[in-house]
Amino acid sequence: MNDKMFEKANELSVQQVDVYTDTRDLLAHARVNARRRGFQDWFICDVDAHHVETVHWHEIIEYIEDPVIREQALMYQKERIGAPPYGLNGDLGLRYQDVGGRIPHQSGQREKTEPGVHRDVTLTRRAMESLGVDVMVVFPTPMLFLGLHPQPEMEVWLGRAYNRWLIERILSADDRIKTMIYLPFNSPDEAVRMVEEFGDAPGVIGFCITSTRHKAVHHNDYMKLYAMIEERGKPLSFHAGYHWQDPSLATVNRFLGMHALGFAWCNIVHMTNWVLNGIPERFPKLKSIWIESGLAWVPFLMQRLDDQYLMRSSEAPHLKRLPSEYMREHCWYTTQPMETHNKKALANTLEMINAETQLLYASDWPHFDFDLPQEISDLPFLSEQAKRNILGLNAARIFGLDTTLRKSL
Amino acid sequence: MAEYLVCGVDDIPEPGHRVVQCGEAEIGVFRFGGEFHAWHNSCAHRQGPVCQGRLYHRVVEPLANDGTVRMLAHDPERLHIVCPWHGYEFDVVTGQSPGDGSLKLRRVELRVQDGEIYAVL
Numbered sequence: 028m029n030d031k032m033f034e035k036a037n038e039l040s041v042q043q044v045d046v047y048t049d050t051r052d053l054l055a056h057a058r059v060n061a062r063r064r065g066f067q068d069w070f071i072c073d074v075d076a077h078h079v080e081t082v083h084w085h086e087i088i089e090y091i092e093d094p095v096i097r098e099q100a101l102m103y104q105k106e107r108i109g110a111p112p113y114g115l116n117g118d119l120g121l122r123y124q125d126v127g128g129r130i131p132h133q134s135g136q137r138e139k140t141e142p143g144v145h146r147d148v149t150l151t152r153r154a155m156e157s158l159g160v161d162v163m164v165v166f167p168t169p170m171l172f173l174g175l176h177p178q179p180e181m182e183v184w185l186g187r188a189y190n191r192w193l194i195e196r197i198l199s200a201d202d203r204i205k206t207m208i209y210l211p212f213n214s215p216d217e218a219v220r221m222v223e224e225f226g227d228a229p230g231v232i233g234f235c236i237t238s239t240r241h242k243a244v245h246h247n248d249y250m251k252l253y254a255m256i257e258e259r260g261k262p263l264s265f266h267a268g269y270h271w272q273d274p275s276l277a278t279v280n281r282f283l284g285m286h287a288l289g290f291a292w293c294n295i296v297h298m299t300n301w302v303l304n305g306i307p308e309r310f311p312k313l314k315s316i317w318i319e320s321g322l323a324w325v326p327f328l329m330q331r332l333d334d335q336y337l338m339r340s341s342e343a344p345h346l347k348r349l350p351s352e353y354m355r356e357h358c359w360y361t362t363q364p365m366e367t368h369n370k371k372a373l374a375n376t377l378e379m380i381n382a383e384t385q386l387l388y389a390s391d392w393p394h395f396d397f398d399l400p401q402e403i404s405d406l407p408f409l410s411e412q413a414k415r416n417i418l419g420l421n422a423a424r425i426f427g428l429d430t431t432l433r434k435s436l
Numbered sequence: 437m438a439e440y441l442v443c444g445v446d447d448i449p450e451p452g453h454r455v456v457q458c459g460e461a462e463i464g465v466f467r468f469g470g471e472f473h474a475w476h477n478s479c480a481h482r483q484g485p486v487c488q489g490r491l492y493h494r495v496v497e498p499l500a501n502d503g504t505v506r507m508l509a510h511d512p513e514r515l516h517i518v519c520p521w522h523g524y525e526f527d528v529v530t531g532q533s534p535g536d537g538s539l540k541l542r543r544v545e546l547r548v549q550d551g552e553i554y555a556v557l
Contacts, residue, residue, distance in 0.1 A: 033554060
């Protein structure tokens with residue numbers, strides 16, 4: 028063949044993605060897509076992304092307030108072999124999110140980072156740069172199980188240590204990184220203390236209850252906490268998680284089934300208690316955000332509660348309107364993992380939850396079911412204003428964020 | 437139409453793949469069952485870098501005559517490329533998703549001549 032008739036193809040530098048692949052290489056297509064969609068001119072806030080706090084557990088335990096427990100944790104981390112990070116409960120070896128290595132970024136991010144900048148700051152910046160995000164709200168990962176810990180004290184010790192570490196080591200390094208601080212909800216007085224101590228720290232834009240726990244959100248013990256958060260004007264979020272030991276999931280043998288149900292189920296239960304006990308009536312200015320349960324559960328629960336409520340309204344005497352109205356006007360929802368395969372159902376869902384004002388974009392990066400901003404901007408049935416609201420302006424409004432564009436695509 | 441020299445046929449193991457840039461296009465060339473197939477490196481789901489994923493044989497769960505199951509197995513006749521973003525799988529021969537036949541990768545024509553693989557774009 029005449030060599031003038033063809034060009035030589037160039038081999039891509041990354042032939043096969045693995046846990047060592049740089050986030051910017053892995054998400055290179057996302058960045059191209061963001062540029063093509065003109066996201067440079069859109070304020071985009073990612074309300075739910077994650078870091079793996081256990082990578083730096085040795086740093087976090089240094090922040091444990093109790094000197095005896097701190098010493099115990101330090102010695103455990105130093106000398107114990109074959110054990111998970113100090114004090115954490117959870118599902119240990121039941122984390123199959125990477126589907127046998129098919130989705131490496133879920134297993135680990137072992138890419139190189141620059142010295143002098145905290146690894147989690149670097150990884151978060153790389154994700155923001157690639158996704159086209161201006162502000163990213165980060166949450167922990169294994170600590171999402173901490174609400175099930177047999178020692179309520181451990182949730183306080185570790186939750187407080189994590190908050191301090193996050194504020195001092197991560198948030199202070201970059202004002203584009205925000206968080207909703209971890210509340211040790213199993214100990215209401217300590218949750219109040221946490222709000223007082225960290226609620227006004229730079230980068231703290233709200234408060235987080237991890238939903239995987241068996242606590243009644245309507246218990247009188249929590250009214251002081253809700254009143255305090257309402258007064259501060261910052262949102263309170265319920266961040267979902269899964270829990271395979273939940274008896275209701277005892278027969279589910281596939282990770283995908285357990286994961287699909289578990290992440291919605293915990294928030295379905297809490298929302299039911301939240302609404303039927305009239306928390307939105309008692310604290311009308313308290314903004315609740317329901318995170319990482321997807322969206323399809325919302326219209327299901329709206330319809331279910333409305334129908335049942337009208338037959339048994341005497342059991343929910345605080346309510347002055349339908350449960351769905353509280354869910355639509357007093358609650359906000361993050362998008363991810365947005366159920367997109369049935370566009371007609373999705374359009375109906377977004378209409379029912381009043382997405383134009385109540386919906387907040389979230390990526391959940393770096394988890395296996397992460398969503399890109401384009402999933403909102405590509406929807407054919409939303410106005411451009413609705414898309415801009417969902418991708419950032421709704422978040423700016425409820426968190427009081429500066430909408431100056433900070434990214435560089 | 438433009439042709440791009442990808443590599444020699446012996447440069448791709450059996451089974452295996454190579455991902456290259458041809459002008460503006462990224463493509464993955466796959467070798468399986470003695471044949472070559474090429475697909476655009478853009479996942480039918482979210483345009484992720486599907487061809488830069490890992491290869492797995494299709495997972496099956498053989499049924500016994502009485503309808504029971506005992507273990508999973510790999511189908512040596514079917515090879516999947518798995519998008520590293522979200523795990524969407526595609527048959528490297530047909531380009532189809534096993535779960536939704538309407539989800540397909542975009543094929544790139546190949547020409548093999550004198551031990552070299554050319555992509556036609």
